[in-house]
Amino acid sequence: MLDIKFIRENPKEVKEICNKRNINLNIDELISLDNEFRNIKKRIDDLRQLKNSLNGPKNSQKIKVLKEDLKKLELKFKSITNKRNYYLDRIPNILSDDVPIGLDEKDNIEIYKYNEKKIFNFIPLIHDELCVKKDILDIKQGSKVSGNGFYYWKNKGAIVLRALINYAIDFLLEKNFELMFTPILTRKKSLYGTGFIPFISDENYKIEDEDLNLIGTSEQTLISYNMDKLLKEKDLPILYTAYTPCFRTESGSYGKESRGIFRVHQFNKVEQICFCKPEDSEKYFDFLIKNSIDFMKSLDLHFRVVNVCSGDLGAPAFKKYDIESWFPGFKAYRETHSGSNILDFQSRRLNIKYLKNDLFIYPHTLNCTLVTDRTLLAIIEQNQTEDGRILVPEPLKKYLNFNYF
Template sequence: MLDPKLIKEKPEIIRKMLSDRHVQFDLDGLVNADSKRRELIIKTDELRKQKNQVAAEIATKKKTGQNADDAIAKMQTVSQQLQALEAEQIKTESDYNKLAMTMPNLIHESVPLGADDTSNIQVKTWGVIPKFEFKIKDHIDMAQDLGLVDLERAAKTAGARFYYLKNNLVRLNQALIHFALDYLAEKQYGLVQPPYMINRGSMEGAIIADDFESVIYKVQDEDLFLIGTSEHSIAAMHSDEILEGKDLPIRYAGVSPCFRKEAGAHGRDQKGIFRVHQFEKVEQYVFARPEDSWKEHEKMLTVAEEFYQKLEIPYRVMLLSSGDMGKVSAKTYDIEAWMAGQNAYREIVSCSNCLDFQTRRLKIRFRDKTNEQTQYLHSLNSTLVATTRTLVAIMENFQTKDGHISVPKPLQKYLGSSVI
C-alpha cells in the first residue's frame, strides 16, 4: 500500500508508475474515492459535533424544566442524517481500500523500463559453465536411472507437478536445508520456522491477493491459505507492532515448505522437479530503516551469491524490468543458475526491496525513543535456496561420465558422501 498523501498530492507519480509497469488500474476511481472519503469524514465529524450539542441542549432543558420537544425532533433528524452518512462512509472506505490494496508499488529509478523479461539487464555472471566429454542427461533421466525421483506414482497420488524424492536425493535435499541454515546463522540471521498456513488479513499484508488467487491454495471453509513462501508468514509476524529502532535491522532466515499452483509454462524444461506445486525453501527476510534498505538489498544479494559460489554453481544476476518484476517490489534481482541438461540459465533466487509497501498494509512501525514519532519500516526478501531447483542444478552440472552425481563440497559433511 502506498502513502495516501502521495495519491492525494502527486497522482502524476502514480500514473507514471502504472504506465511503466504496463498495468491497468483505475487511478481516477481511487483518487475520487479518496476525495469523497475525506469529505465524508469532515461531514460526519460535523454531524457528530452537532449531535453532541443537541444532546447537551436536551439535557439542559430537561434539567431546567423547559420543553425539549423541538430539540428532541432535531436530534432525530441529525441522527438519521448521521446514520446515512456513516453508511455511505463505510461503503466509500471499502471502495477506496479495495482499490488501494491492489495498487502496485513504486519503482526505483535504477529499474529498466520495459513490458517483459526482454528488457531485463544482465548485471554479472559468475563461474565457469561446465563442459562434458560425454553425452549429458537432464535431471529427469538422471533421476530415473539412479532411482531418485518417482513422478509417475506422485501423479497417481496427487496429480501433475508433484513428486516423490527418494533415497540419496532426500538426503541431498535435507543437506541443502542444513547448509543454508548454518550459513545464515553464521551471518547473524535469526532462524524462523513459521506457520505454513496464514489468514487472509496476513496474506493480503504481504501480497496483492487479487493477483495471487490463481496461484495460492485456499483451505476450504477456513480463513486460511497455504503459504507460497515463508516471506508471507514472516512479513505478518510483527503486524500491528512498533519495534525498537535500536534492534534494526532485523534479519530472519525462514525455512518452510512452499505451496503454489504454478499454472503456466509447459515443456520438458518445466517438467521433473523444477517447477512444482510443493518444495522446501530457505528465505532471507529483513526489516530495515528506510535510509538503510537499499544497502540491505545489495547485502542480501551478496549473501545469496556467496551461497551459490560455495556450491560452485555457475549463475548470472539479472535486474528485472518494470514489467517483469512483481507488483509488491520496487526493485528485484534474480539469480539464474546454469542448468547443463537444459543448456540454459534458470531462475533460482528472487531478491526484492518492497520499501514500506508491506509494512503499511501490516502496520509495522519503529521508533528510536518512546516520545518520538513512529515510522514505517522497509521490508526486503530474498530466496537463499529453493531446494528442488538447486537439486536440478546440482544433478545436471555435477553429473559424471559413469552416470553418478558429484556432491558439492559444502554438502558432503551433511550427506556423508561425495557422490550419489
C-alpha cells in the first residue's frame, strides 16, 4: 500500500506507475474520492465537537438535529471510505529506476549467467519421461488421486527431495536465518496484507465457509507473523526461513509449461524472508539474491538471472529478479527462483512498525526462493547420463548413501 500523502502529491507519477505495470486504475477518481473523504471527515469532526459542547435541556432540540445530521454524514462517509479503499487497495508499488519497462516475461533482461550449457552426446529427456523410467515421480497416479496438477515423488526421488530441502535449511541456518514451521492455512487479512489480495486473489485456494486459505508461499505467513507488532530497531534485520508445502490454483496459466510438473497445484518450497530498515533494503535484496545464486552454484547447475520487467513484476514488488535454470530436455530456461524487494508496501498493510527517534517507521520486507521442486527438476534434467542415471550433486551426498539415482 502506498502512502496516501504520496498519492495526493504525485498523481501523475502514480498514473505512470499503473501504465507501466499494465494496471487500469482511475487515479483521478481516487483523488476526487479522497478530497470528498477529507471534507466529510472534517464536517463530522466539527459536528461532533459542536454536539459535545452543547448541554442542558435548552439545547436538546439542537442536539437532536445534530445527531440526525451526523448519522447521515456518517453513512455517506462509510460509502465514500469503501469506494476510496477500493482504489487504495489496488494501487501497485512504485518501481525501481532499473526495472525494465515491458509487457511480459519476453521483456525481462538477462543480467547474469553461470556455467555453460552441458553438451550431451545423446538426446536429453524431459524430466517427466526420465522420472517415469526411474520410477521416482508418479504424475499419473497423482492426477487419479487428487486431479491434474498433483503428483507423487517416490523412491529415490522423494529421498533426494528431502536431502535438497535439508541442505537448503542448513545453508540458511549458517547465514543466521531463524527457522520456522508455519501454518499452511491463513486468514484473508494475511493475504491482503502481503498483497496477494486483491492482485492475484484467484490464485488462492479458499476453505469453504471459513476465513481460511491454503498458503501459496510461506511469505504469506512469515511476513504476517509480525502483523500489528512494534519491532525493535536493534533487532533489524530479521531473517526468517521456512519449509512448507504451497498451494496455488494456477488460474490463467493454461498452456504454459503444461508438460511435467512446472504448473502444479501443490509444491514444496524453502523461502527466505527479511525485515530491514528502509535504508538497507537494497543491500538485503542483493543478500537474498546472492544466497540463491550461491546455492545454485554449489549444485553446479547452469542458470541465468533476469531483471523482471514492469509488466511481469507483480503489483507489490518494487524490484524483482528471477533465476531461470536451463532445462536441456525442453531446450529452454524456466523460472526456478524469484526474489523481490517490496519496500514498505506490506508493512503498511499489516501495521508493522519500529520506533526510531520517537518516530514510527515501516520496515521494508523482502523475499526470495531458495528451493522448490523445480530445483530438483533442473538437477534431474541437467545431471542425466547416457546410461539413464542421474548424478547426485556433491553437497547432497552427505545426506544420502548413494551417488546416482
